[in-house]
Amino acid sequence: MSFPRYPAYKDSGVEWLGAVPGHWDVKRLRFVAELNPSKAEAAPLDRETLVSFLAMDAIGEDGSLRLDVEKPIGELESGYTYFRNGDVTIAKITPCYENGKGALMAGLMNGLGFGSTELIVARPKPSEVIGTYLHYLFISPDFRGLGESHMYGAGGQKRVPDAFVRDFATAFPPLPEQTQIAAFLDRETAKIDALVAEQRRLMALLKEKRHAVISHAVTRGLNPHAPLKPSGIEWLGDVPEHWDVCSIRRVVTAIEQGWSPECFARTAEDNEWGVLKAGCVNRGVYDPSDNKALPAELAPVPEYEVQVGDVLMSRASGSPELVGSTALVTLTREKLMLSDKIFRLRFDQRMEPKFFVATLNSRPLRSQIERALSGGNGLANNLPQASLRGFFLAMPPKQEQHEICDFVESELTKFDTLTTEAQRAIDLLQERRTALISAVVAGQIDVRAAV
DSSP states (O other): OOOOOOSOEEEOSOTTTOEEETTOEEEEGGGTEEESOOGGGGTTSOTTOEEEEEOGGGBOTTSOBOOOOEEEHHHHTTTSEEEETTOEEEEOBTTTTTTTOEEEOOSOGGGEEEEOTTEEEEEEOTTTOOHHHHHHHHHSHHHHHHHHHTOBSSGGGOBOOHHHHHHOEEEEOOHHHHHHHHHHHHHHHHHHHHHHHHHHHHHHHHHHHHHHHHHHHHHHOSOTTSOEEEOSOTTTOEEETTOEEEEGGGTEEEEEEOOOOOOOSSOOOTTSOEEEOGGGGGGGOOOTTSEEEOOTTSOOOGGGBOOTTOEEEEOEESSGGGTTOEEEOSSOOSSEEOOTTEEEEEEOTTOOHHHHHHHHTSHHHHHHHHHHOBSOTTSOEEOOHHHHHHOEEEEOOHHHHHHHHHHHHHHHHHHHHHHHHHHHHHHHHHHHHHHHHHHHHTTSSOOGGGO
């Protein structure tokens, strides 16, 4: 869809903005909105009055709000940012600011709310700007990019100063046109968001199908007509008659753990020794870049160096779903060592490492891992060696293991291709959304006739 430009433009006098529609007025934000309004206006209310509480994670990068937490005003009026229905908020701390966190406040309990101190609140002046238009201005790439260039602080504590928002100058259309523009963007962004949601559902289905293919292959094999026998294990069910059901201790000849010295926070350079982090095998894929540099004064332990052909497993993580992630090392750089949060497994000649990795990443084995974990979500979840050795698996003859691995690899390549295509579609749609908002709020296209 293409849109015309406005019939007449003028120089805005703002370097980054350039020419704007001739009937738009250039103003600084402090003249169209009140910044961080005083919470004193809530003082007359009873301190037990319930209002919405929004931590930063309750405000989405898509402008959504999660309004499931309510607290008495008395618990929130000191130490939190105040806002009410109709206010527009933006996150000021990195990376929330860059990611577009912010929203037009609506549906708040008793019309009021408190939230993170890392929010900037802008209250539209009714004679100057409507809240929806102001929200689209705040999520436009021009506003975000300029704000990022004004950030102060270091690392993860960089913030956009309130003064940047207060003094930000741009062109504002008349109020009726703001309403038209907001309605247009609501409609068009909703269409784009619906298409993105479809692609995300497709990716979720592909992920489910991926797990199903792996799980079926490593528990039932490739021959649908093969005679079956009871495995004797409830979660495993029937398996091919000629397969062996055994515990992992029968096929694993050694389980090693590495070393976790105090390392630098940065990734090791090519000529430095590094210690792999537990995340290097997340989701069954080996990532050698997920490491920390070993200080020069510490002597490396060469026997812990990772080699091509190694099977690595995460044994500890803050996230339970990542514990037990297993990967085969097919390519790695030199001078990378195991940490003590990673197992390296060795097998006897009956077990093909690729088949073992596929089995460990299947649903039946994942269910065993989850039951064995100690600790809760967000804590240090650990998989003991004794538990790992006691897990059961179904093991076909070696040649059949090779055939299953070839099949699984071929199928996963197809899923990966479809997933990549879906992600590419999402990226293009989001680029389209961003470009559309940018062009509209900068007055580069005229959408009045499209409303």
